[in-house]
Amino acid sequence: MTGTDTQFPLELNQPRLSVKKPEQRYDKQGEMDDTERLDRAMRGFIKDFGATAALYMESCVHCGQCAEVCQYYVQTGDPKYTPIWKLEPFKQAYKRETGPFAPLFRIFNLKRRVTVRELEEWQELIYDSCTQCGRCTMVCPMGIDIASLVGLARHGMAAAGLVPHELWATVERAKREGSPLGATPAVLKDRIAWLEDEHSVEIPLDQERADVLMTISSIEVMKYPQSIVALARIMKRMGASWTFRSDGYEATNFSMFAGDQQGQRQASLKLIEAAIAVGAKTLILPECGHAYQALRWQGANLYGEPLPFRVVQIAEYLAEGIRQGKLQLQPVQSSVTFHDPCQIVRRGGVTEAPREVLRALGVELREMDAHGAYNWCCGGGGGVVTIHRADPLRYRTYQIKMQQVEDTGAELLVSTCSNCRQTFDDGQAHFHWDKTAQSLLELVADHLVTEQE
Amino acid sequence: MSTETDLLDFARGPALEAALIIMVFGIFWRLVGVLALRRPRDLSEPRVRHAWLGGVKTIFTRMWPRREFRPRILHWEAVSYLFHFGLAVVILGLVPHILLIRDITGLSWPGLPTGVITFAAGVSLISLLALLAHRATHPVLRQISNFDDYFSWLLVFTPLLTGLMAYYHLGGRYEDLLALHMLSAELLLAWLPFSKLAHTVLFAFSRGVTGTIYSRRGAQT
Ligand code: SF4
Ligand code: SF4
Numbered sequence: 001m002t003g004t005d006t007q008f009p010l011e012l013n014q015p016r017l018s019v020k021k022p023e024q025r026y027d028k029q030g031e032m033d034d035t036e037r038l039d040r041a042m043r044g045f046i047k048d049f050g051a052t053a054a055l056y057m058e059s060c061v062h063c064g065q066c067a068e069v070c071q072y073y074v075q076t077g078d079p080k081y082t083p084i085w086k087l088e089p090f091k092q093a094y095k096r097e098t099g100p101f102a103p104l105f106r107i108f109n110l111k112r113r114v115t116v117r118e119l120e121e122w123q124e125l126i127y128d129s130c131t132q133c134g135r136c137t138m139v140c141p142m143g144i145d146i147a148s149l150v151g152l153a154r155h156g157m158a159a160a161g162l163v164p165h166e167l168w169a170t171v172e173r174a175k176r177e178g179s180p181l182g183a184t185p186a187v188l189k190d191r192i193a194w195l196e197d198e199h200s201v202e203i204p205l206d207q208e209r210a211d212v213l214m215t216i217s218s219i220e221v222m223k224y225p226q227s228i229v230a231l232a233r234i235m236k237r238m239g240a241s242w243t244f245r246s247d248g249y250e251a252t253n254f255s256m257f258a259g260d261q262q263g264q265r266q267a268s269l270k271l272i273e274a275a276i277a278v279g280a281k282t283l284i285l286p287e288c289g290h291a292y293q294a295l296r297w298q299g300a301n302l303y304g305e306p307l308p309f310r311v312v313q314i315a316e317y318l319a320e321g322i323r324q325g326k327l328q329l330q331p332v333q334s335s336v337t338f339h340d341p342c343q344i345v346r347r348g349g350v351t352e353a354p355r356e357v358l359r360a361l362g363v364e365l366r367e368m369d370a371h372g373a374y375n376w377c378c379g380g381g382g383g384v385v386t387i388h389r390a391d392p393l394r395y396r397t398y399q400i401k402m403q404q405v406e407d408t409g410a411e412l413l414v415s416t417c418s419n420c421r422q423t424f425d426d427g428q429a430h431f432h433w434d435k436t437a438q439s440l441l442e443l444v445a446d447h448l449v450t451e452q453e
Numbered sequence: 454m455s456t457e458t459d460l461l462d463f464a465r466g467p468a469l470e471a472a473l474i475i476m477v478f479g480i481f482w483r484l485v486g487v488l489a490l491r492r493p494r495d496l497s498e499p500r501v502r503h504a505w506l507g508g509v510k511t512i513f514t515r516m517w518p519r520r521e522f523r524p525r526i527l528h529w530e531a532v533s534y535l536f537h538f539g540l541a542v543v544i545l546g547l548v549p550h551i552l553l554i555r556d557i558t559g560l561s562w563p564g565l566p567t568g569v570i571t572f573a574a575g576v577s578l579i580s581l582l583a584l585l586a587h588r589a590t591h592p593v594l595r596q597i598s599n600f601d602d603y604f605s606w607l608l609v610f611t612p613l614l615t616g617l618m619a620y621y622h623l624g625g626r627y628e629d630l631l632a633l634h635m636l637s638a639e640l641l642l643a644w645l646p647f648s649k650l651a652h653t654v655l656f657a658f659s660r661g662v663t664g665t666i667y668s669r670r671g672a673q674t
Contacts, residue, residue, distance in 0.1 A: 052492070058651070062598055068522070069525070069526075085597050099486070141530075142655070142656055144663070300498070306497075373673035374519060
């Protein structure tokens, strides 16, 4: 345990609540009667309903293929985990209320009105058992992007106050303190000062102007502070003018996973405004999958106009540095397998960059049987890792990942997402597994060719 | 004129017309009802230009499952293909069908020998039965299936069966069977836009849209 951990105790290191058979439990927020809750759920769901989502709602042929690739169905064999079934109440509401044949459905009562009770029951399906990994999207013969529909369903659930408690609490804390894990601006400042001292690196904070705005996941700040040091070392080699900003550093966006759009927008705006304030040409997102999804692909849409800077994930930036010859690396003498974070690779499009970096590290890359866009999720995405009651289920899905990694026989497991990393750490402890997930960023920082002073 | 020929005339005339009108109007309504909804412009910086090309590509590539997914789905996918191919051969290859299509659209092409058609119809019927059994027994399919799935199945199965029976004069007078065949096919056409059978049209749109979104991100589709 590092010194900072005693200085800033982490809840994440506390033993997890591990009830063998958790009571079926539905969490609710706010006081309102059922009619209002239902009404809010439906309005929240419909609010951003465009042609694309409607098209998806119309297109399912009930072939069941999506179940066969979803980690939850594959591991449990329970048909309630069929991806498209997770949307059933919302699909029903859509057909009854807004679809092109809605009047027919209503007059003949072909689709019943959804009840709050049903939404409560579906909470487990919409949150605990979907990491929004998007694997089902890749198999669906109708090309339905189920993961994005789960996102819309979560908008409805959040509006109705039907979010699993820990995920909701995580979001509330992030809104209150600026970080879901207590990495407040003051904590960040302390941490940076301590890391600068300890590792004799320069970590610019709150510079007025900079070409690059660096952001960070509070998972890294609190659990993997060595990542910050790695960033500083790499930025020095890149020779770029860069800074962290205490008014816009937190890259995680659990509001997005909870379905709280207001919160999602606020979190993204902080980063966007900070980048504009320093005149950044580039905003670098850290090793965090959903941060990439939130800012790279949804940021501009919530902001309302195209972003006046480019947004890159750190692996993309590393690959650029390697291409430009700024990052010279010593070979890593190991075989490596790479875990593709779903939101960066399958749903983000950054498939090649991390592999380019690994090639530059001279590793023997042993791909998993299904990798890249067809990768299996670590089981902790979509906010699932925060939900305690979902732990037993999460460990079952994690077994797929463990097996995949084992099958490669690679010595090292590398990824580029700190949320995956903490899921791996937790799973490793749970199963007493001998593999630790490494950070691509740190691997690069540790293998920079020593500088001639 | 006997009532049977009346029935056949009805099937060939007003019923066919009505079915076609309902089908065309219904599909139009369903598509417009969906596509006329908001389509906000995506303001994120695309990684790939002309992403719609990726959308078009996906319409084709999604016809066959990826290697990673095959072990768990390929067998039933293959059965489904047998059914779809068989049906297509029957609909587009049988000379009377081609004549009917020529009457309606002016398009025409050479027909296939009846032996081929019979074989295709048989394959189609058998695979449909297998798919029904699969739907009725597999836990996932039991969970997600509804009235639409079974009724649509019935409406596809009936014209195939009555068509074969009419052709081989099995189980009744030719005119009766033919009238039955036509009426059941017309019911199928009229039901199509309101049901899952609309996937005959929708598949291109939903695949295309997802293909475009993912291509824009530089992701695989
Ligand atoms: S997004 Fe992933 S976890 Fe969610 S339903 Fe699809 S395959 Fe399952
Ligand atoms: S794979 Fe697609 S079409 Fe098939 S059941 Fe799932 S969502 Fe529906």
